[in-house]
Structures are given as structure tokens and as C-alpha cells.
Amino acid sequence: MANDLLTDAAAGARNLLQGCLRAQPGEKLLLLSESPEHGFYDRGAPDAVAEQAVAMGLSVDRREVPFVRTAEDADKETWERMREADCTVFFARLGDQIRFQTRPHAARAAMVYALDEGMLGSRYGIASHDGFVQLKKLIDAAVANASRIRLTCPLGTDLAGCFPDEARRRAEAEGEVAIRRFPMATFKPVPAAEFSGEVVISRFLTGTGHRYYTPYDLLLDKPVVARVAGGRVSGYAGPAEEVETVRRHVARVGERFGIDPAIIHSWHAGIHPGCAYLPDAFQNLARWGNAAFANPRLLHFHTCGDYAPGEISWNIVDPTIELDGVALWDNGVLHPERIPGGAELLAEWPDVREVFQSPRREIGF
Known part of the structure; x- marks a missing residue:
């Protein structure tokens, strides 16, 4: 769903990976997203990030995470994978739920509030x-x-x-x-x-x-x-x-x-x-x-x-x-x-x- 006159999800993805996470070639990116069936995120935005990450020379570990009512309900495997990754991207509400916690995880992790491809590719996602x-x-x-x-x-x-x-x-x-x-x-x-x-x-x-x-x-x-x-x-x-x-x-x-x-x-x-x-x-x-x-x-x-x-x-x-x-x-x-x-x-x-x-x-x- 486009929300701007011009959209460029690839540019928004690069802004996230380079501008926000400072991702470098050879690093491991953990891409966590929740199913579009939940009515929050689409597939287009995480697809664009995965594509740009590969183009930048990152290895991508892409996982779908379930919706949980509280951060305490998150499975242990998610925390383990975050610790193993150089950086993590959340296209999932889980990222918001754990933002205020201090448990060890990837030093560079980002919660994405551009919920769909149109938002990611608009000036909201592209502006420096x-x-x-x-x-x-x-x-x-x-x-x-x-x-x-x-x-x-x-x-x-x-x-x-x-x-x-x-x-x-x-x-x-x-x-x-x-x-x-x-x-x-x-x-x-x-x-x-x-x-x-x-x-x-x-x-x-x-x-x-x-x-x-x-x-x-x-x-x-x-x-x-x-x-x-x-x-x-x-x-x-x-x-x-x-x-x-x-x-x-x-x-x-x-x-x-x-x-x-x-x-x-x-x-x-x-x-x-x-x-x-x-x-x-x-x-x-x-x-x-x-x-x-x-x-x-x-x-x-x-x-x-x-x-x-x-x-x-x-x-x-x-x-x-x-x-x-x-x-x-x-x-x-x-x-x-x-x-x-x-x-x-x-x-x-x-x-x-x-x-x-x-x-x-x-x-x-």
C-alpha cells in the first residue's frame, strides 16, 4: 500500500541497514517478522530489506515469529539467535515489547515502524x-x-x-x-x-x-x-x-x-x-x-x-x-x-x- 507520491522500498531498506544499523558486508542479519495474517505488517517491507541485505553482502537468517501477548512469552530460540547475529531487524511487535528489557542480544537491533512496503518506501522510510x-x-x-x-x-x-x-x-x-x-x-x-x-x-x-x-x-x-x-x-x-x-x-x-x-x-x-x-x-x-x-x-x-x-x-x-x-x-x-x-x-x-x-x-x- 503506497502512502506517498513516490515510493522506493529499496532506498528505505538501505536507510535502515546502513543509516540505522550500520550493517557491513559479511555480517549476519537476523530478520524477524510476524505473519501478515495478524494484520500489522505486510511481506513487501521485509522482502525489500532481505533483498537489499543480500545485495550488500550480508548473510540473512529470516524467521517468522509468533505474536505474543507479553515479552515473557517469547521463545528462548529467538533470544539465542539474536545473540548469534551481528544485527537484528524486527518487523514484528515483539521488538516493541522487548525494547525496554536489558537481556543480552545483538548490539545492533532495530524495531521497524514502517509497517508496509509503501511506508518503507515513502519519505518516512527514505529521509536520512x-x-x-x-x-x-x-x-x-x-x-x-x-x-x-x-x-x-x-x-x-x-x-x-x-x-x-x-x-x-x-x-x-x-x-x-x-x-x-x-x-x-x-x-x-x-x-x-x-x-x-x-x-x-x-x-x-x-x-x-x-x-x-x-x-x-x-x-x-x-x-x-x-x-x-x-x-x-x-x-x-x-x-x-x-x-x-x-x-x-x-x-x-x-x-x-x-x-x-x-x-x-x-x-x-x-x-x-x-x-x-x-x-x-x-x-x-x-x-x-x-x-x-x-x-x-x-x-x-x-x-x-x-x-x-x-x-x-x-x-x-x-x-x-x-x-x-x-x-x-x-x-x-x-x-x-x-x-x-x-x-x-x-x-x-x-x-x-x-x-x-x-x-x-x-x-x-
Whole structure:
């Protein structure tokens, strides 16, 4: 399914192998994918990567992995093969589930969020990975150093706070996750402990991809307001029936996993305007949550659990993110030139600049 005017899956595959994984001739690539029957990934994207890997002189060990509800359900053979490989590529949700684990595996592993051949071959997959990695680092620094951060949205979200000093130092020391992301989709999650205000939750609640449970989604007929104090939900407001439905769903998930459902762990927004999600999001909200989040029109919160990514995602459409009064995101449009080093980065990476000059607006609804 093409999602851009021009698509070149081979170029996207090379960007993944060379730009993200730094793969070299003679190395062993483990290519893990889940069956298209699950409704997430197609065969075209992993086929393109396998073909380019062989053309680059890599040996390819291609395996189909089953869908599992939690990372703990992954078979031991998968871990063994990762340890034996020089690099691993996941066209499978399993990669997302183990991103935050520290078990030993290939030093270079990538979770792919270009779910089909069209996405891989669009500007989302082709634009220089190194350029977007540098952009992420600039945004990380700008967000972490801001004295005051304010989030708003057209529906009435209004939340303010800052990146705690202790959390900033810990994040710098620990890094992020064990598996690289391709394409580079978001900046470093901002701890929510210092944030207070209101978040307007609309359309639905959905899981985060960390663990799969039933029901995974909760559709909302009308928006519900979550009142937030110091990174915790202090209450909900809105239509009584909708509020009670949200309360029950959140409590059920918290009870199932033995976690505090009132905790808001962190939040971040998409940084890649080349990302387009063309299908109706409501056809498969779990798939939507694994793909559309890279678009700057979307900001999501990691809630229900004191860890990333939590178990329930709140999704905000067309956010405005102000850093000390400067709108880095303005109604869903990211402006890299408004942060230190941003204009220089766009000059250094013309293909990244082109993506920002023609941003994709399709996010599934």
C-alpha cells in the first residue's frame, strides 16, 4: 500500500541497514517478522530489506515469529539467535515489547515502524536516518533545558510542568532503550511527575504495545477530561456515563497487572512529518498505535503504570508544545528552526528539510 507520491522500498531498506544499523558486508542479519495474517505488517517491507541485505553482502537468517501477548512469552530460540547475529531487524511487535528489557542480544537491533512496503518506501522510510537522529537530540536538549513546558490542544488540553533535574540526569546516564527505532519517530519521553493541569481524552483509549490484553481499546462517544496533579490522575470530568466507562476500564487494567492506574509516567510527540497513516484508525487501533504516532500531529501519554510505556495510551491530536513560551509544536506542526541548532540541521540535511516543507497530515481520522 503506497502512502506517498513516490515510493522506493529499496532506498528505505538501505536507510535502515546502513543509516540505522550500520550493517557491513559479511555480517549476519537476523530478520524477524510476524505473519501478515495478524494484520500489522505486510511481506513487501521485509522482502525489500532481505533483498537489499543480500545485495550488500550480508548473510540473512529470516524467521517468522509468533505474536505474543507479553515479552515473557517469547521463545528462548529467538533470544539465542539474536545473540548469534551481528544485527537484528524486527518487523514484528515483539521488538516493541522487548525494547525496554536489558537481556543480552545483538548490539545492533532495530524495531521497524514502517509497517508496509509503501511506508518503507515513502519519505518516512527514505529521509536520512542520521538527520532525524540529530533532530531528536536537539529536541531532547531543548525540552530537558526548558524551565516551563506547556501542552495545549484544540479540545482544551492544558498541562504545564518541567523536566525534573534528577530525571534529566538519570536519563542522560541510562540512555533510553535497548533496541533502535526506525524510522526515528519521537523524542525522549518527558517524565510527567512535575506536570499538572487537564488532558482532554477523545475518540478512544488504547494499549501501548507493551502487553496485550482484552479489551485492548475503549471507544469514547464524547471527550473525557483527566485532571492531573503532579503526574497523577486526581479525577475525571465529562459525561457521567463516559467518565464511569473510563474509570472501569482503567481500574480493570490496573488490577490485571497489579499496577497503579492513576500514574502518568511520561509523554512525547511525533517528530517525523513524513509519517502518514492512510487506513481508518478504527479498523485496527492497535496497528494505528504502532505506526501513526511518529506524525507531529500526535502526542501520546504513557499512563497506567510507573514505567515506560505504561499500559494505556492517551492520544492528543494537533498539540501545541511551548518551551519557555516558544511554540516548538504549533497546532500539530513541528518547527525545528525554533530550537538551538535547528536551522543549521535543516541546512545540513536537505532531504530532512524537504520532509518538513511538505508534511503529511494523514493520521487515520
